[in-house]
Amino acid sequence: MLIADLFPAPDGILSLAPANKADLLKLLAAEASRRIGRPEDEIREALEKREALGSTALGRGVAMPHTRLPDLGQQLAILARLTRPIEFDARDGEPVDLVFLVLWPEESSEGFLPALSNICRVLRDNHLPKQLRQARSAAEALATLQSAGSVPPADEG
Structure with a gap:
């Protein structure tokens, strides 16, 4: 699946300001709820349950x-850039300021x-996170992301 299939519209969030990881998951759940019409609590709880297995x-x-x-x-996939980095229990100890939320249908494991x-794979390019951090708009950030992900992985093409 190409990045453009996951992030089809220039509808990212470039000014999210969570206080911490729990607050971020709540804000992301609220945004996802607005987009897909599902209860915010259901989404937040599912994200928290996944995080309890290990940091993403x-x-x-x-x-x-x-x-x-x-x-x-x-x-549903949402790109969010935080106004200031937050602790996220990363193995490298780096605080997080770029977030890729992915929600997938439980009944359709194919493609997840x-x-x-x-x-x-596209984030392995050391320049991409820097470009996303410097984007002046959500549309610019998503265009950069889509461009980076426009080549299918070797096993798809």
Whole structure:
């Protein structure tokens, strides 16, 4: 799955200001709830349950909270840039300021792990996080992300 399939519209969030990890998950759940019409508490609890298994921080200031939800019509991915980095229990100890939220239909496991893997793959480019941090708008950040992810992984193409 290409990044453009996950992040099809220039609708990221570039000014999220959570106080901490719990606050971030609450803010992300509220935004996801608004977009998909599901209860905020359901989304937040699913994200918290996933985080309890281990931090979804990827390192280098990036986190990818993700979970699967029952009866979700289609996946939802949101790029958020925080106004200031927060502690996220990352292995490298770096606070997080770039967040990729991924919600996936529980009934459709196909594509979930490849989607997460593709996000991780494009983030291996050391320049991409810097470009996302410097983007002047959500549209610019998502265009940068889509451009980085426009080449399918080797096993897809």
